Amino acid sequence: MSERRGGTGMLRRLREKRAAAASSLPPTAHRAPRPAAPTEYPELSFEDRMATVDFRVAPDAHIVVDGDACNGCTTRECVVACPANLFVPVADGGILFNYEQCFECGTCYLACNTAGAISWSYPEGGHGVVFRRS
Amino acid sequence: MPDFDAIVVGAGPAGSSAALVLARAGRKVCLVERGPFPGSKNMYGGVVYGRILDTLVPKWWEEAPIQRWVTRRATMIMTDTQALTIDYRTDAWAMPPHNGATAYRPDFDSWLADKAVAAGATLVCDTVAKGLLREGDRPDGAIVGVRTDRPDGDLTAPLVIACDGVNSFLAKEAGLYGAVDPANYTVGVKETLALPREVIEQRFNVRDRDGVDYEILGCTQGVPGGGFLYTNLDTVAVGVVLKVPALAKQSLRPEEIIARLKAHSAIAPLVEGGEVKEYSAHLIPEAGYDMIPELAADGMLVAGDAAALCLAAGIWLEGVNFAIGSGIAAGEAAAEALDRGDVSAAGLAGYRARLEGNFVMQDHKKLRQAAHVIMGERNQLHYPRIACNIAEGMFQVENPQPKPGLRRIVQREVRRSGLRIRDLARDARDAVRSFG
Numbered sequence: 018m019s020e021r022r023g024g025t026g027m028l029r030r031l032r033e034k035r036a037a038a039a040s041s042l043p044p045t046a047h048r049a050p051r052p053a054a055p056t057e058y059p060e061l062s063f064e065d066r067m068a069t070v071d072f073r074v075a076p077d078a079h080i081v082v083d084g085d086a087c088n089g090c091t092t093r094e095c096v097v098a099c100p101a102n103l104f105v106p107v108a109d110g111g112i113l114f115n116y117e118q119c120f121e122c123g124t125c126y127l128a129c130n131t132a133g134a135i136s137w138s139y140p141e142g143g144h145g146v147v148f149r150r151s
Numbered sequence: 152m153p154d155f156d157a158i159v160v161g162a163g164p165a166g167s168s169a170a171l172v173l174a175r176a177g178r179k180v181c182l183v184e185r186g187p188f189p190g191s192k193n194m195y196g197g198v199v200y201g202r203i204l205d206t207l208v209p210k211w212w213e214e215a216p217i218q219r220w221v222t223r224r225a226t227m228i229m230t231d232t233q234a235l236t237i238d239y240r241t242d243a244w245a246m247p248p249h250n251g252a253t254a255y256r257p258d259f260d261s262w263l264a265d266k267a268v269a270a271g272a273t274l275v276c277d278t279v280a281k282g283l284l285r286e287g288d289r290p291d292g293a294i295v296g297v298r299t300d301r302p303d304g305d306l307t308a309p310l311v312i313a314c315d316g317v318n319s320f321l322a323k324e325a326g327l328y329g330a331v332d333p334a335n336y337t338v339g340v341k342e343t344l345a346l347p348r349e350v351i352e353q354r355f356n357v358r359d360r361d362g363v364d365y366e367i368l369g370c371t372q373g374v375p376g377g378g379f380l381y382t383n384l385d386t387v388a389v390g391v392v393l394k395v396p397a398l399a400k401q402s403l404r405p406e407e408i409i410a411r412l413k414a415h416s417a418i419a420p421l422v423e424g425g426e427v428k429e430y431s432a433h434l435i436p437e438a439g440y441d442m443i444p445e446l447a448a449d450g451m452l453v454a455g456d457a458a459a460l461c462l463a464a465g466i467w468l469e470g471v472n473f474a475i476g477s478g479i480a481a482g483e484a485a486a487e488a489l490d491r492g493d494v495s496a497a498g499l500a501g502y503r504a505r506l507e508g509n510f511v512m513q514d515h516k517k518l519r520q521a522a523h524v525i526m527g528e529r530n531q532l533h534y535p536r537i538a539c540n541i542a543e544g545m546f547q548v549e550n551p552q553p554k555p556g557l558r559r560i561v562q563r564e565v566r567r568s569g570l571r572i573r574d575l576a577r578d579a580r581d582a583v584r585s586f587g
Contacts, residue, residue, distance in 0.1 A: 097399060098399040100338060122433050123336075136487065141184050142279045148194055151216070
């Protein structure tokens with residue numbers, strides 16, 4: 018396998034040659050300038066975004082988060098991946114979450130690398146997200 | 152005495168098709184749906200391919216609640232500042248029997264479930280199937296029904312068809328799935344944007360009920376995945392599909408990735424001013440053939456997304472038709488097994504045989520590598536840039552210098568990309584093998 022990555026002899030020389038050629042290319046218009054990353058999205062606040070969705074909130078939470086497991090977690094996969102932004106890190110190192118505005122997609126428990134930290138099931142029948150008819 | 156001949160869990164396109172086939176075969180079938188109505192939990196990236204409905208619901212196009220018939224199917228490859236589009240239009244798809252249609256899933260799924268009800272199926276909404284009932288309550292006993300979240304909510308039948316979607320807790324409980332690998336899943340995130348009908352028709356260059364579907368590569372900010380944009384009657388839908396583990400490892404949230412796609416110069420003029428009517432998300436079983444579970448247990452079949460039968464093969468992105476196709480096959484195999492009085496896994500083998508005999512398993516087998524190829528780093532990051540740069544090199548006039556010629560442009564861009572010829576050759580070979 019080291020052969021594939023590192024390479025020896027001919028392959029390495031070929032690669033070095035190609036790298037040298039690439040770096041000596043004159044800058045032209047073909048090298049597309051990267052646009053400045055937009056720093057904000059004024060179109061819609063997250064709260065307003067979620068307000069477009071019909072949630073029929075169940076009395077009981079269908080997501081249970083084990084606070085102890087989260088306290089030791091440094092990677093926090095759920096925080097960035099949840100499309101509904103339900104998982105919010107708090108100052109004491111834990112995770113604050115709510116279940117009310119959940120799409121019931123399952124991304125959180127799949128993304129979570131800490132076994133048992135997120136227990137997830139469907140909300141009670143007739144409750145939870147209801148996508149719109151036309 | 153069991154309550155029903157069969158219990159179908161989930162009134163999506165797989166479940167309703169299975170229930171419809173069983174009801175027409177004279178079977179007493181219960182269709183259990185956890186939402187308040189069929190389709191209420193369902194969203195997708197936009198297009199229903201209806202050919203599979205032709206025998207199930209003849210002339211379905213005259214009555215199905217579709218939004219627009221797709222007559223322009225475009226594939227767009229983009230970088231932050233470039234876009235290269237293959238844009239195919241045909242008048243044929245505007246006319247019966249049509250090809251693809253955009254639809255709201257709550258509309259479409261409710262319509263199909265109504266067909267099952269009209270054929271005699273019992274639809275029970277607002278009800279979650281919490282688990283499986285086993286013969287003699289033994290953990291290895293045959294499956295003989297489901298436990299629901301209703302009071303006294305056990306429903307019994309010799310056969311359960313799990314069409315309970317991508318998370319299929321029932322298929323997992325039945326032991327049909329091995330270890331679940333998050334890398335096999337993507338999350339689709341979508342905005343439905345309201346725009347006046349005539350504005351949509353001007354911007355997308357269509358009339359009447361004609362519509363457009365764009366699939367987009369290179370728009371996911373380095374997270375393996377893709378994007379889509381399609382037209383409904385008076386809304387357009389724009390969204391992205393993102394590989395779950397990779398999304399979780401970086402810092403851009405899904406709605407920010409959509410915002411950047413909407414800000415792209417090739418997309419912004421199409422969606423500008425569209426007010427978000429609904430934001431939505433859903434998980435997709437992305438890995439195709441390699442993640443398909445066991446399809447039958449004693450007293451149980453699994454179909455649709457629950458069986459990972461969604462096809463996510465880059466240029467072909469289909470799910471509803473695979474759900475319907477597998478639902479029909481499950482219904483037929485179930486009816487046959489019930490007639491013979493053998494609903495063991497072996498007695499239900501007709502299900503897999505049917506899938507292998509038609510597009511459902513054959514397409515998955517043929518395109519087995521496609522999802523992996525599309526999700527590879529070079530396809531996601533390097534090739535969109537190379538393709539766009541080659542197009543720019545071809546169409547940019549550098550007078551007084553003469554035209555470089557296509558071969559030199561390609562050589563230059565490959566060199567500039569820093570990719571190894573060996574990898575390019577391997578990818579070309581994989582692409583031909585995967586899609587050929």
